[in-house]
Amino acid sequence: MTTRILHVLDHSLPLQSGYTFRTRAILRAQMGKGWDVRGVTGHRHGAPGPLEQVVDGLRFHRTPGEAATGNALLREWRDIAAHADAIEALVQRWRPDIIHAHSPVLNAIAAQRVARRHGIPLVYEIRAFWEDAAVGNGTGAQGSPRYWLTRQLETHAVRSADAVAVICEGLRSDLIARGIDARKIIVSPNGVDMDQFGAPVARDPALTTKLGLEGADVVGFIGSFYDYEGLDDLIAAMPRLVRARPRAKLLLVGGGPCEQALRDRATASPFADHILFVGRVPHERVEDYYAQVDVLAYPRKAMRLTDLVTPLKPLEAMAQGRLVAASSVGGHRELIEDGVTGTLFAPDDPAAIAAALADMFADRHFWEERRVAARAFVERERNWASNILRYEPVYQRLLASAAPDARAAAA
Structure with missing residues (x-):
């Protein structure tokens, strides 16, 4: 039976960014392995288009509705709720074997709600810490209350995930310094579609x-x-x-x-x-x-x-x-x-x-x-054709661990 992997994303093609190009490389390489792969984006995707869209041969689902407005904290929690609802609807219809959530942490929080409810293993992939990205983009300040809160959410999301992927050793070392078990983390570095x-x-x-x-x-x-x-x-x-x-x-x-x-x-x-x-x-x-x-x-x-x-x-x-x-x-x-x-x-x-x-x-x-x-x-x-192999043993381990739980639930 073909393994189904649902990627929970901030945004995707047809938008163009380093984020979407990495996503495309991952999904295309996984499809090349014979896996059944889809993506679901949140309100931050922001590009016009249908709720289900095929771009460059990749199938994406969109969170319906508009991004919330008002107080920043309330807005983000409403967007998380809407994203979780979209993930839930797709999970019920498509029944993925693995949920693979990609940063920022809001995606991980939305995905965790659904993964726990259905007993689906969750991989959380961090491409950058959201609090540091905000500082780099000029929308946040290091040491601010928002920075501290986002950092706590990030650490909580990592602890709650079944496995964690990061794009470089710098992120891995930072998580280990926070007390995260090194055995839980794999490095899946940025690569190039040769x-x-x-x-x-x-x-x-x-x-x-x-x-x-x-x-x-x-x-x-x-x-x-x-x-x-x-x-x-x-x-x-x-x-x-x-x-x-x-x-x-x-x-x-x-x-x-x-x-x-x-x-x-x-x-x-x-x-x-x-x-x-x-x-x-x-x-x-x-x-x-x-x-x-x-x-x-x-x-x-x-x-x-x-x-x-x-x-x-x-x-x-x-x-x-x-x-x-x-x-x-x-x-x-x-x-x-x-x-x-x-x-x-x-x-x-x-x-x-x-x-x-x-x-x-x-x-x-x-x-x-x-x-x-x-x-x-x-x-x-740094070739995606070989980088993709780093996910496979993680998926296999999580699926093997989830199988007894699934049989027990069915019984």
């Missing part, structure tokens, strides 16, 4: 001309524009970099909450003509923009979020055969070996960014060796 990103496309000369990048030393960032990404530091580094490398240009692809502030900062730069904003591009065109870039830069700021969480974008760049340069925060150090698979520089330091990039452009003899090493690392340790 079928999608494993065959780099050639640079499109017409796009190069359109962007004005002929003969340029191109530094690029492709992703979401959040404050913690440190793009303000990257823009501040451009005057020093251009003085060292007069043909240097910065290509920024994407958008997000900080986009206008970054555009204003770039306009005020003495080298504004060396900074190019493209905006968001369709996901199927992303590879064309990777092909325009010599060095992908990831200047994340130093904070709890970036120290604990590993990003996805550097892995995609490495899979594309692109050079990467990144700040030496903990999340990057888990992915990049300085001088072997990439270049690390001090965080929150535009001068350090400029120096690292200038050195890379000044000495190109190592570029091909670096690209090969980085791609080999992704193929060996």
